[in-house]
Amino acid sequence: MTAVGHILGDPVTSHMRDDPTRIPLGRTVAEALEYVRKTPTTGRVVYFYVVDAEGRLRGVLPTRRLLLADPATRVEDLMVRSPITIPHTATVLDACEFFMLHKLLAFPVVDDDGRLIGLVDVDLYTEELSDLDRREGNDDLFQLVGVHLTEAEARSTRKQFRRRFPWLLCNVGGGLLAAFLTGVYEDVATLAVVTPFIPVVLALGESVSIQSVSLALHSLHGARPTWGDYRRRLGREVLVGLALGLACGLVVGLVGLAWKGRFAVGLSLFGSIAGSVMAAAAVGLSMPIVLKLLRRDPSVASGPIALAASDMITLVVYFNLARALL
Secondary structure (H helix, E strand, C coil): CCHHHHHHCCEHHHCCECCCCEEECCCEHHHHHHHHHHCCCCCCCCEEEEECCCCEEEEEEEHHHHHHCCCCCEHHHCCEECCCCEECCCEHHHHHHHHHHHCCCEEEEECCCCEEEEEEECHHHHHHHHHHHHHHCHHHHHHHHHHCCCHHHHHCHHHHHHHHHHHHHHHHHHHHHHHHHHHHCHHHHCCCCCHHHHHHHHHHHHHHHHHHHHHHHHHCCCCCCCHHHHHHHHHHHHHHHHHHHHHHHHHHHHHHHHHHCCHHHHHHHHHHHHHHHHHHHHHHHHHHHHHHHCCCCHHHHHHHHHHHHHHHHHHHHHHHHHHHHC
C-alpha cells in the first residue's frame, strides 16, 4: 500500500486536535465569550462546541452566530442540535469522506458515550493528505476516497470480474428460485387475474429494496454502525416501507379492481404489495448494515442479495394471498 493508503488507514484520533473550543451548556452569549477568552485554544477556531457537565456534546455553535447574537441569548437557542460527529473508531479515510459528503470545515470527534474528545478540521484533508497526494499523484488519493480501490484494481478486468461475479450468482439463484416458485404455485401463477400483475408487484418490491440499499450505503460513509443502531433504523424503515406499500398497493389494487372487475383481485394486490414492499424495505436496509457489521464490503454485495431476497418474499406473499382470496 502506498503512503497515502497508510495514512488513510490511521485512526482519526491520531490526527485530531484535542483542544476544541468548548462552551458549557446553559451559558449566555456574554458568558460564553467571557469563558472563551479565559480558556483560549491553541489552534484555529472554526466552530464552538456546546457540552454538558459530563462533557457530552450537545450542539455546535457557528462562530458568526455567537459573535452577532444578543449577549443575553442562551447558547442552546443558537446552537445546531444533533450535530454530525465522527466516532473515535473512525479512520482518516472515514473523516475524508465526511468532508466530501457534508462540506463542513470541521467535525467533532466523540467517544462511545457522546463525549467530545477532539476535532478534525479541513486541514486534515487539504494539507496533510493533499501534500502526500502531490508527491504520489492525484489518482491514488481520489481512488481511495470514495471508491476504495487502488489504481491496479480499478484497471484490472480480471479483478473486477472476480470481485463482482460471485454476488451476481445471487441474482441467478433468485431467478431460478422464482421459476421454481412459479411452478409450485402454478395453480395461482397462471390465473388470468394474477399473471398480468406479477411484473408490477416484483418491480415495486425491487425498487423499494434498491432505494433502501442506496440510503443505507450512503449513511455508512464514514460511520461504523452498531447492532443497536441497526435495530433502531430497521424499525423506522419498516414503518416507511409499510407506508409506501399501502400507498402503492392502493393505487395498483384500484387499477386491478377496475380492470378485472373483482374485489378479490384488488384486495390481493393491495395486501401483497403492502406486505412485500414493507419486507423489501427492511431487507434493503439490512443488507449493507449487516455486511458492514460482519466486516464485509457492502458496496458490491448488497444490491444482488437484496434484490434476490425481495423477489422471493414478494412472490411468496403475492401467490399465497392470491391463493387464499381467489
